[in-house]
Amino acid sequence: MAQMIFVNLPVKDLETSKSFWTKLGYSFNPQFTDENAACLVFSDTIYAMLLTEARFKDFTKKDIADAATTTEAILALSADSREKVDELVDAALAAGGSPSNDPQDYGFMYGRSFQDPDNHLWEVMWVDVEAMQRATAEGGE
Structure with missing residues (x-):
């Protein structure tokens, strides 16, 4: 099996992020998408997990960087x-x-x-x- 990568990114508004990437022609894996997360599919081996900030905090003790x-x-x-x-x-x-x-x-x-x-x-x-x-x-x- 080919190695896969899942980049986890915090987002402020999940629906806005999903709409943005959909407009660029990308899709989401519904198996890993809910009200707190969306699995953005770039290829068969590359994904970005767009996580609400609250859900992202479940995976780290560090502060979330303000990407702005x-x-x-x-x-x-x-x-x-x-x-x-x-x-x-x-x-x-x-x-x-x-x-x-x-x-x-x-x-x-x-x-x-x-x-x-x-x-x-x-x-x-x-x-x-x-x-x-x-x-x-x-x-x-």
């Missing part, structure tokens, strides 16, 4: 092309997300970022692996 002022993590998603990077980030911004960092364009790698409604930082990246390997072999970065 503190960066707790930067979550990166791959994309199949430069165009797909733009499509996903543009959809995120249209769905209520906000801009994050400036776009990164290295020719063989392109990325943009956004913040979701709870201010979690997301990057969407495309990499042409063959072009990156050629650039590296030629002494580039």
Whole structure:
């Protein structure tokens, strides 16, 4: 069985978060979704558990970071092309997300970022692996 990852994120309003990600074309696993949590499906092995802050506190003794002022993590998603990077980030911004960092364009790698409604930082990246390997072999970065 392939290893899976479940990223757990606190959210202030679960319905707002679910609506945001649905507008980006993602779905939720109903087996792990209720009034306190929603299992956001990125792929067969990658999930984000969106947890109400009260439910999130059940799993930690630490304070919940205020993502509006503190960066707790930067979550990166791959994309199949430069165009797909733009499509996903543009959809995120249209769905209520906000801009994050400036776009990164290295020719063989392109990325943009956004913040979701709870201010979690997301990057969407495309990499042409063959072009990156050629650039590296030629002494580039």
